[in-house]
Amino acid sequence: MKSLLSCLMAITTLTSAIAAGKPQAQPFGKTGDGTPVEIYTLTNTKGIKLRAMTYGAIVVSLETPDRKGKSADIVLGYNTLAEYIKDTPYFGAVVGRYGNRIAQGKFSIGGKQYTLATNNSPGGLPCSLHGGLKGFDKVVWRGEALSKPGAQGVKFTYISKDGEEGYPGNLTLSVTYWLGEDNDWRIDYLATTDKATPVNVTQHSYFNLKGEGNGDILGHELTFKASKTTPVTAGLIPTGELRSVKGTPFDFSTAHAIGERVNATDEQMKFGGGYDHNWVLDSQNGSLALAAIVHEPTTGRVMEVLTTEPGLQFYCGNFLDGKLTGKSGKPYQFRNGFCLETQHYPDSPNQPSFPSTILQPGQTMKSTTVYRFSAK
Secondary structure (H helix, E strand, O other): OHHHHHHHHHHHHHHHHHHHOOOOEEEEEEOOOOOEEEEEEEEOOOOOEEEEEOEOOOEEEEEEEOOOOOEEEOEOOOOOHHHHHHOOOOOOOEEOOEOOEEEOOEEEEOOEEEEOOOOEOHHHOOEEEOOOOOOHHHOEOEEEEEEEOOEEEEEEEEEEOOOHHHOOOOEEEEEEEEEEOOOEEEEEEEEEEOOOEEOEOEEOOOEOOOOOOOOOOOOOEEEEOEEEEOOEOOOOOEOOOOEEOOOOOOOOOOOEEHHHOOOOOOHHHHHHOOOEEEEEEOOOOOOOEEEEEEEOOOOOEEEEEEEOOOEEEEEOOOOOOOOOEOOOOOEOOOOOOEEEEEEOOOOHHHOOOOOOOEEOOOOOEEEEEEEEEEEO
16 A cells, blocks of 8 residues: 555656646747747646747647536637738737727827827727737747746747837837646736837737637626726727726626626727726736636636736627637637736826836836636
């Protein structure tokens, strides 16, 4: 018996050691100009596997078990690099230099105005979205495999040059993904600059806790630790108001299914075509705090979101229309995925009352978000 126990302990130790070893980079194709792209696979002993590539720091797949222990890939995306390059609504990518929208593609710092490309026009009103024509989702980052006790990681680094997409300053940004034995996918952002510049980067994965390609996400139940939103104009630009969610379809202070009120008669819902808004998180002190809980009843999967950011953009796949075919060979239809993007508020460079997104030389921008997985 003692011999058997020793053997089992040795196997457990070996398994943990393997899980905590550095992930290996594998080729994942080349961009149009011949730049090679690599993919890293992070695993833990609880059955979670995350694959992320150097193009766009994109999370290509994320497998988690349901209440019966059956694994499924819960993020939308493609099987090949070519598909991501051809057409993607930011599936799994890190977006920036400024995630979300900047009104009219213009902002000023120190009296100097900067002009960005306007690549989005909700309500017929132009804005700059997710960094412009070639944001961080469309560049090749440098990947570095990491490990620490109980976790595997990959660090993606990109240097955005002064003037790139109209933004000032040479910005050095690293985004590190960790997958631990606690079933946390931790994302650490770190940035420095040599000129004052707005920085608001976020992870843009589309989730479906039933498994990608398995229909709509309207039955997912959400709880937000947020009592206010930043209402928007028809152009999806914040008005500057912080509005209470009480008595509105935006009140997720207790659990509600996404589909329960998504078609409510409400001006804000009309502007977004459903949910596509920023929630003002109750925790505003910069510490890592719970922002959201998602429960999918049929599989039992649960995803908690924790962040140091002041805002959370909830988007329920209103622009998916069946034209894109995903990894399982099924088209992604209307509301087949949702995003929970931790962030500063949209259009902050033009909204003095919002928390500032301006990074100054000599400062370091640090931000952390955690997606935690379980099943019940």
